[in-house]
Amino acid sequence: MRLSVLLGAQAxxxxxxxxxxxxISRLELVDPRLLPSFLTVLGVLGDLLTQRDFLMDLGITGLEVGVAFIIAAPLGVSIGFLLGEKLFLGQILSPMFHFMLSVPQSIFLPIFMLLLGIGFLEKxxxxxxxxxxxxxxxxxAAVRSVPRDYVTVARTFGATPRQIYLRVYLPAMLPVVMTGLRLGMIFNxxxxxxxxxxxxxxxxxxRLFSWGEGFQLDLLLAGILLVSALTIIINEVMRYCEHRAARGHVA
Structure with missing residues (x-):
């Protein structure tokens, strides 16, 4: 019931x-050349979705995002688990990862372009x-949130490392890991x-850059609307999985 009310409020x-x-556009409170009407933008978006070249560009971006996430998710979880479980190693390396997270990575883009070109790999x-x-x-953070007593008790009762990982660590840390994966996808x-x-x-x-540079605001806003909608959908699907994991953890 609460979920349906929330979705209704968001809609x-x-x-x-x-x-x-x-x-705002109809009353010309803002110049329509700067802010085309919502219905006009929807019509432009509908036309774009019938164009093969546009759909190919959309597919290329989706493929790049998907491949990047498939690489980043298991690698990031594995490194994070290692840093969380091995406290000494975490104390050495964690500050570096926090530093990289705080630095705007767009400043490194020219280096990526020089090293990898401007093709699929660089994206x-x-x-x-x-x-x-x-x-x-x-x-x-998820690994360190697991009480060490749980691990100690499991080892005392003869649990194997695999059993500890699957039955102690995984259920306890899954909600936080799912949050990290969701945020990672958005950053991706x-x-x-x-x-x-x-x-x-x-x-x-x-296309977005080209439309903005050419002052084609109807196309630009249509593209922004589509990207925003797809990103929101992805975020909400992953948020739903996150909530399911959290409810399973509480249960």
Whole structure:
């Protein structure tokens, strides 16, 4: 019941936002050349979704995001688990990962371009670097949140390392790990789009930059609307999985 009410409230907010957007444009409170109406942008988006070239660019961006996340997720969780379990190693390396997480990684993009070019690999690697540090930090925190007494008791009763990992660590740390993966995915999308916007031959990011540079605001807003909607959907699906994991942990 609470979930349906929440979804209804969120849908109502977006409908209200669309009405305000349409009203501002219709009443010309803002120059329509700067803010095309919401219905106009929806029509442009509908036309884009029928264009093969646009769908190919959308698929390329989706592939880059997917490959980057497939690489970053297990790697980040593994490193985070190692740093969380091995306290001495964590004390040495954790500050470096926190530092990398706090630095705007866009400043390193020219280096990535020089080393990897402007092709598929560069976008994927840049997405990985955006996601992996978030996942490492949250996984490390998740491992350290597991009471050490649980592990000690399990070992006392003869549990194998595999049993400890699967029956002690995993259930206790899963909700926090899921949060880290969700945030990592969002950072991953940002990284791929930034790389595409800066220099790319294909992808949605390249189109967004081109439309903005050419003052094609109806196309730009349509692209932003689509990317925002897809990102929200991905975020909410992962949030749902996160809530399921949290309820299982409580149960």
């Amino acid at each position: 109502g907010f977006f409908v209200l936002l669309a009405i305000v957007w349409e009203s 994927v690697v840049f997405g990985v670097t955006h996601a992996i540090f978030v996942i490492i930090v949250t996984t490390t 999308i940002i990284g791929v789009l930034l790389a595409e916007m800066d220099a790319s031959r294909a992808g949605i990011g390249r």
